[in-house]
Amino acid sequence: MEAKPKPQPLSKPESGFMDSPQPAPSSPATTPTQHQVRLANPSDAQWLIDLTNHVQSALTSSGSLQELTPSTLETILAAIAKQEIYLLISTLSSPSLNHASLTSSSSECNPVSESRIGSVTISPFSPIDGRGSSAWPISIPSSKTTEHANPNPNHNTHSHSKTWYLTSLMLNPSHQGHGLGKRFLRDVFQLLGTGMVVLDCWAGNEKLRSFYEDVGCTLVGAFPEREYEVAVFEVE
Structure with a gap:
């Protein structure tokens, strides 16, 4: 699900956010909502394509002039196999759960239904593959990436010394405007463990720049790309 920017003021990587907050549908007071993050699995592939189409629409x-890059089932399944896609899950719970939480669960919670509402794709930083640029002053660890066993099925099993690139962030439009995107991205950073994540956007996109800063990212600088500049951020 790589973002292929066009030579116009677009958000990159693919943010999948509307230009203005959209109202979320109201939920019955008797069914509090809990949000959790997990790695995508092969059964999520078609849903990810549908989400892209829904967000693009x-x-x-x-x-908006932004155009998301269509993905095939083959490319999505490959990214899932490499543990590069995370999903935000909304769970409607029993009244005994009185607060919403990301990545944590409650023994008092009796879930009645789950729905997938967002996705984040984070891939290895690789300018040769179109994920980032060699012109950016980004330090890439020279040590080889190793994999290790991890008892947490929602935790990426790659080496923590890796440098990552945020390829896409998409949230169902009906769930935007309530801070879920920021909480979602922070949780993905936590699940990745230590290391570095590189993010970028059109330099004139003040909204997305503020979004990155709010989740703890540091501005590296603005760099020319085709007919415009991109602002590059990093977070460790």
Whole structure:
């Protein structure tokens, strides 16, 4: 699900967010909502394609010029196999759960239904594959990446010394405007463990720049790309 920017003011990587907050549908007071993050599995592949189409439709309807890069089942399944896609799950729970939480669960919670509402794709930083640029002053660890066993099925099993690139962040439009995207991304960073994640966007996109800063990212600088500049951020 790699973002292929066009020579116009677009958000990159693919943010999948509307230009203005959208109201979320109201939920019955008797069914509090809990949010959790997990790695995607092969059964999520078609849903990820549908999410991309849904988000693209919403962006176009809002007048946004952003165009998300279509993905095939083959490319999505390959990314899932490499543990590069995370999902945000919304769980409707029994009234005994009185607060929402990401990545944590409650023994008092009796879930009645689950729904997938967002995705984050984070791939190894690789300019040769279109994920980042060699012109950016990013330090890439020279040690080889190793894999190790990890008892947490939601935790990426790659070496923590890796440098990652945020390829895409998409949230169902009906769930935007309530801070879920920021909480989602922070949780993904935590699940990745130590290391570095590189993010970028069109330098003139103040909204997305503020979003990155709010989740703890540091501005590396602005760099020319085709007919515009991109702002590059990193977080460790």
